[in-house]
Amino acid sequence: MASPVPVPTGIRSYDSGSDSRTEEQLPYVESPAAVAPRDARELSRLFFARLATLEEGTHEYQYARNTLIELNLSLVKFAAARFRSRSDQMEDIVQVGTIGLIKAIDRFELTREVEFATFAMPCIVGEIKRFFRDTSWSVHVPRRLQELRIALARATDELFQLLDRSPTTAELAAHLDLPEDEIVEGLVAANGYTAGSIDIPLDDASESGSDSLSDRLGDDDPELEAVENITALKPLVEQLDERDRQILRMRYGLEMTQSQIGAELGVSQMHVSRLLSRITAQLRKGLLTQE
Template identity: 55%
Template structure:
């Protein structure tokens, strides 16, 4: 231990954890606080990290390091999903932790080669984990843990026997399947009556039920845009190089037809005809089933 007045020696610049992180990231710049990045920067870095994750062996410290960074980068998705359930009785921290499990599952299953946006892929899984948590914990009155577990076992047995028998199972069949008494089956069914059948899609709003109707009635145009863009990809790929260039100059660079003509060496009228042909072909492709 250093004596008073002595300067404690500085720690080495890289500890074992830092060395693993440097090996894990490779040429990717390290971001000390990923959660402070903007949404666009986080999305761009996530794409790069998913590519890096595919290069690493699962189970290695480097793989875990990159995956943990991806979790930190995308925790905003969990917060976004959790806001839908702010009015639930369950602690917000528990909801957030369950949503984080869904985020990790999404990262483990995400295939970057499919060209799907990660947020669109992950949000259903995150929300699904939260709803599953509510299904297991939403009770109108306090019920012993034993009866909560019995209710879940009965629900599973009803589904299994219903498919096998082609009809709802009897109390005796449930008891034989679960190896319990018929009295215990009846007790579990009574416990099910204490289960809250509240909508899992209820959002936090002062207007109560009106909030549900407003949520169900509102259409998000972003989903339609994403679907159309995904459907357009193979159609645009089928265009010639010149047609793709003209399309990009018009709708990406937002040039006029005359400016496009100067770029590609065509008249403004020729460009106009080509654009009409291209857009009609794309429109027909989008509207054609299959």
Template identity: 55%
Template sequence: MAVSSETSLTLTYSAGAGAARLPELADLPVIENPSAVAPQDARELARALLVRLADLEEGTPAYSYVRGTLIELNLSLVRYAAGRFRNAKEPMDDIVQVGTVGLIKAIDRFDPDRGLEFSTFALPTIIGEIKRHFRDTTWAAHVPRRMQELRLTLVKAQEELEQRLDRAPTVAELAERMEVSEEEVVESMTATNAHTAGSLEMRLADDSPDSTLMRRLGYEDSRITRVEDLESLKPLIAALPERDRLVLSLRFVGELTQAQIGERLGVSQMHVSRMLSRTLAKLRAELTPED
């Protein structure tokens, strides 16, 4: 491989490692530390390696060697692309890992005969892979794709306007900057809340150690239903004959037995039982009328 004089000053080649075991790569330099290669040198080497990769058979040791070297030489592109998402809540290591997948796809798809600079071709592929990761795997709830993509635009617009205005931008200012309607900006802000989900066991700030989010959530209180039933019963009980109201009061307020009620009213226990059954059946029918 032809190497420029500038490249030879910054790289150290050796005849060991992979190339020594692969005769078809004998003319290629072995890069002992690809991460230490200067950007200009990396571009020159990548251009030559991509041409060679196109001539090698996929799956061969030589192909794997050249492909792996290309990946290491171009990791700076991945880090550059990942830096655009530094404000995301995802760990940077995860974003770089996803971006590396995009780099590998770009290497596999690149056609040297088209005359394009590899970085020009690879960068959109890497960024697209990272965006796809955020769109498909990092949302706690399903959100339409347009809203997911609009959220990324919203974050960028907020950062730019905050720096320019030295304050938080309004919805109208964001809509103008993003060239969308104010309703879409509000929807995008709402969609942002679906990106992450907190644990129900999460302790709330400035609260006692046993105060969790679960304790703040609403739940069905059976006592509310009881209050509603009592309020509905009041007019129905008021409409009963006085003797029936007295029996209900002695039984359920005074908590007397049927025998005690019978003694007080001078009737048999059986008679009290029939009165209670009749009165309760009437109240139940009026409280829950059939449709």
């Protein structure tokens, strides 16, 4: 029978509220994050042993599990320090690493006869790496292509050292024992890993007169819609009789007023208004029918 784990001085017993005194009570840890690493290891073994006997969902189970998380948060901070170059993402890294720690706690068993830190570190680091793999891409690509990009990067470095030049697609395919079309697919997908800003200054900015790519990008031409409408209206106008086409030409081509058109045709301005309404309604109906 294993000897009991000593409880650090100053840590009181945890009162679960149960009337039963036959079960060993857990120590109450007021500030788990402040516990020294050596004491944290000893307390973790005690809590893991008790956790295995508790029913999931009970108040005492939650206390034991939460205390284990807080006691071992230093492992997350230690693992996160490996990624200090990504300081802008450090908060996310710690959160993701904590998820890895929780998964390790839920899977760990004292019968493994290994230190919890030894078991937990690969879980924490693996969770952080998965986070980078899934969120660092500028566009979403399948997991297979994400992993292929990593393999291609390694193969390219290895072949560059051997050949003293960048490897060809065929050489990469032979090195990775993959079809060439799959290599091409991986190289194309790798372009989605990072995205450049369209506001970055161009190398030939002084020659082209454009400071950035955004200066060279086109915009929607408002005249395009007019071209489309004219193209669609042309066959409909041709179906009108000569007088209707003449009225349209005078109103919209020569920009004559209705009174001027009436004087030209020998009719009233009101009659010209009715004629224009009929013609435009007929053309509008034709356009809607085409759509």
